[in-house]
Amino acid sequence: xxxxxxxxxxxxxxxxxxxxxxxxxxxxxxxxxxxxxxxxxxxxxxxxxxxxxxxxxxxxxxxxxxxxxxxxxxxxxxxxxxxxxxxxxxxxxxxxxxxxxxxxxxxxxxxxxxxxxxxxxxxxxxxxxxxxxxxxxxxxxxxxxxxxxxxxxxxxxxxxxxxxxxxxxxxxxxxxxxxxxxxxxxxxxxxxxxxxxxxxxxxxxxxxxxxxxxxxxxxxxxxxxxxxxxxxxxxxxxxxxxxxxxxxxxxxxxxxxxxxxxxxxxxxxxxxxxxxxxxxxxxxxxxxxxxxxxxxxxxxxxxxxxxxxxxxxxxxxxxxxxxxxxxxxxxxxxxxxxxxxxxxxxxxxxxxxxxxxxxxxxxxxxxxxxxxxxxxxxxxxxxxxxxxxxxxxxxxxxxxxxxxxxxxxxxxxxxxxxxxxxxxxxxxxxxxxxxxxxxxxxxxxxxxxxxxxxxxxxxxxxxxxxxxxxxxxxxxxxxxxxxx
Numbered sequence: 001x002x003x004x005x006x007x008x009x010x011x012x013x014x015x016x017x018x019x020x021x022x023x024x025x026x027x028x029x030x031x032x033x034x035x036x037x038x039x040x041x042x043x044x045x046x047x048x049x050x051x052x053x054x055x056x057x058x059x060x061x062x063x064x065x066x067x068x069x070x071x072x073x074x075x076x077x078x079x080x081x082x083x084x085x086x087x088x089x090x091x092x093x094x095x096x097x098x099x100x101x102x103x104x105x106x107x108x109x110x111x112x113x114x115x116x117x118x119x120x121x122x123x124x125x126x127x128x129x130x131x132x133x134x135x136x137x138x139x140x141x142x143x144x145x146x147x148x149x150x151x152x153x154x155x156x157x158x159x160x161x162x163x164x165x166x167x168x169x170x171x172x173x174x175x176x177x178x179x180x181x182x183x184x185x186x187x188x189x190x191x192x193x194x195x196x197x198x199x200x201x202x203x204x205x206x207x208x209x210x211x212x213x214x215x216x217x218x219x220x221x222x223x224x225x226x227x228x229x230x231x232x233x234x235x236x237x238x239x240x241x242x243x244x245x246x247x248x249x250x251x252x253x254x255x256x257x258x259x260x261x262x263x264x265x266x267x268x269x270x271x272x273x274x275x276x277x278x279x280x281x282x283x284x285x286x287x288x289x290x291x292x293x294x295x296x297x298x299x300x301x302x303x304x305x306x307x308x309x310x311x312x313x314x315x316x317x318x319x320x321x322x323x324x325x326x327x328x329x330x331x332x333x334x335x336x337x338x339x340x341x342x343x344x345x346x347x348x349x350x351x352x353x354x355x356x357x358x359x360x361x362x363x364x365x366x367x368x369x370x371x372x373x374x375x376x377x378x379x380x381x382x383x384x385x386x387x388x389x390x391x392x393x394x395x396x397x398x399x400x401x402x403x404x405x406x407x408x409x410x411x412x413x414x415x416x417x418x419x420x421x422x423x424x425x426x427x428x429x430x431x432x433x434x435x436x437x438x439x440x441x442x443x444x445x446x447x448x449x450x451x452x453x454x455x456x457x458x459x460x461x462x463x464x465x466x467x468x469x470x471x472x473x474x475x476x477x478x479x480x481x482x483x484x
Contacts, residue, residue, distance in 0.1 A: 046133040055129070056145050059122040059152050060229070064298040064367075065115035067108065071298075071312030071357070071367045073159060074436030076108060081438030082450040083328035083429060084354075086321065086457050093315045098322075099459045100449060100468045110474040113164070116156045121185055123149035123156070128184040147215035151230040151238070154208035155369075158242055161201045163471045167443045169247040170464075173199025179481060180204060192483040202246055209235045209242065218272040223290040226273045227366075228299045233259050233272045237295045237370045240378040245444045252382035259372075260379055263391060265398040267376060275372045277402050281431075282343050285356045289366035295375070298367040305362045313357035313365050316434065323351035325452055329429040334413070339404040341430055354434045373399050373431050381424050389420060396424055399431055443469065 045051050064070045072094070078084060079098040086098045096102045102109050126149040130142050137145075157178065166175035180196040182204070196204075212235040220226050236258050243251040259269040268276035269292075278284060278293045289297060300306075308314055315321050324330040324345060330352055335342070345352045357365040380395035393414055400407060413423040428441060442449055449462035449469070462469055478484055 046129045047136060049137055052126075052130070052133070052137060052145070055122070055126055056148060059119060059126060059149060062115065062119035062122045063152050063156065065118070066306050066310040067111040067115045068119065068156075068159065069298045069367055069369050070306050070310070072108070072310065073112060074367065074434060075312055075315055076112070077163070077436040077439040078434055079322060080449060081328075081429075081442060082452045083325050083330070083433065083438060084322040085325045085452060085454050086459075087323060088319075088321045089457055090309075090321060092309045093319075093321050100462045102468070102471055104472040104475045104478065106474075109471055110476045112471075113160070113474045114476060116160050117181065119156045120153050120181060123153040124182060125184040125186070127153075143215050144217060147212045147235075148230050150208035151212040151216070151235055154205045154212065154235075154242075155238060157201055157205050157208075158238070158245075161198060161205075162245060162440050162443070164473060165198050165201070166470060167446060168198050168202060168245060169444055170446060173197060173202055173246075177201040179477075179483075188480075191480050193481060194483040202242065205242055206239065209239050213239070223292075224299075226292075227290045227294045227297050230296065231273060233269060233275055234296050234370065237275075237372075237375050240375050240382075241370070244378050244382065245440060247444070249382040249385040252378055253386065256375060256379035256382065260375060260395075263394070265394060267395070267398055269372075275375075277372060277376070277398065279402070281340055281373075281403050284368070284371070285344060285365070286358060293372045294366070294368060295370040295372060297369060300362075300364040300366060302362045302364060305364050307361060307363065311357075311361075311363040312367065312434075313359055313363040314361075316354045316356075317346075317358050318360065318363075320348070320353050323353050328452070329426065329433065332426050332430065334400075334407075334409075334423065334426050335430050336404050336407050338406065339430075341403045341433075344433075356434050368435055371432075371435075373402075374435075374437075377424065377428050377431065381421070384417060384420055384424065387417075389414075389417060392420060392424070396420075396427055400427055403431075 075094045076097040079094050089095055096106055127146050160178050165177045175198050176195045177198040178201050179193040213232050216232045218232055236255050239255040240252050260267050275292050278291050344356050346355045359365045376395045376399050380392045384392035414420050446464045451461040452459050
């Protein structure tokens with residue numbers, strides 16, 4: 001943890017992270033107007049509304065770090081699976097993730113860990129500082145900011161626990177999890193912290209999300225803010241993902257019903273932000289990033305975007321370092337030739353490449369974190385696993401028929417629970433391709449990570465019992481946290 005802590009011994013360093021999030025707390029599309037101070041104490045930073053707003057913006061900015069939801073976390077988690085073939089063998093663009101050969105010294109392993117804990121610590125600083133601050137902002141706004149901080153902390157811990165710890169479903173969360181840091185750290189005094197169990201980490205994640213749901217606003221004043229800041233439905237939607245990973249299907253259903261109250265299509269939220277599928281999925285990736293299907297996205301502008309190997313658009317599309325495996329989901333009979341989602345891939349020189357992120361430099365694609373279609377598929381799987389196959393089919397078909405209205409599912413794909421589960425799994429791979437789901441969808445069911453490759457590059461399968469089934473703890477943590 002010391003690399004993070006050393007960067008934030010002085011609160012002014014945190015301020016350096018704060019002022020470039022595309023949509024600020026006031027809803028403007030410009031950078032937050034800031035104080036000019038170069039050094040502020042922990043007490044001073046909570047003395048003005050502007051500084052507090054800056055910290056909240058900075059927390060989101062940390063979540064949007066290149067190694068987190070700026071895009072690369074999606075890359076790491078998708079290429080672990082079988083749907084992409086590596087072209088270049090470039091270790092800077094997730095080749096070690098593709099081959100499942102990360103070591104504790106790998107840049108990706110260390111950078112993701114540090115970025116996630118930076119977001120967590122930013123959230124903790126806000127929670128702690130606002131508890132001590134009086135009279136600067138209203139109690140209502142203070143509670144909202146704490147709720148946003150707890151949402152960011154929950155998402156960050158979920159991201160970490162699902163890649164650096166054994167799956168919850170393996171032994172009901174009894175495995176070692178993560179150092180659970182819940183207090184603001186501005187010195188290295190508390191570096192040494194033992195790992196909580198996976199169950200304890202999930203418990204904290206869900207407590208944070210319950211608080212967030214209760215105290216976040218129903219909606220904001222613009223579609224931009226509804227897409228880029230956490231509101232009630234954002235917390236609810238993330239809970240469906242967390243409970244699914246936990247194998248708690250009844251609670252997936254409980255949460256999903258809050259924003260998917262119907263039992264027949266069309267499905268849509270009826271309170272808060274009116275989330276719903278859009279008629280054309282391609283709209284979400286390029287022409288309108290701010291639809292009601294986008295529950296949470298990381299925004300980008302020309303002045304606030306990642307470039308080169310830090311940009312997911314560069315890796316997948318501009319530089320074409322991965323193509324779609326013909327033996328992967330691309331070859332599925334469920335992905336018909338008339339499916340609109342095929343407009344999000346491009347054929348070049350005999351290979352298909354993902355173009356969900358297809359902006360040229362500067363790469364100003366918004367990065368999706370949670371979409372309504374995911375919630376419907378989470379709900380479908382939970383309905384199936386609780387023996388409501390009829391509802392599961394309706395939810396599955398709503399997602400599929402949005403992009404291929406004339407498609408008729410073969411009877412064999414839906415006529416047994418086993419077949420229907422495999423169909424839902426394939427639908428997730430089609431719908432959420434390139435959005436960071438494949439690794440967790442394999443691990444939460446303790447499935448083997450399949451082998452894949454080309455004539456020049458190969459990646460072996462990884463069994464659930466293998467050490468490299470999960471990411472190793474990074475050197476940056478083990479070298480400084482003696483309690484591990």
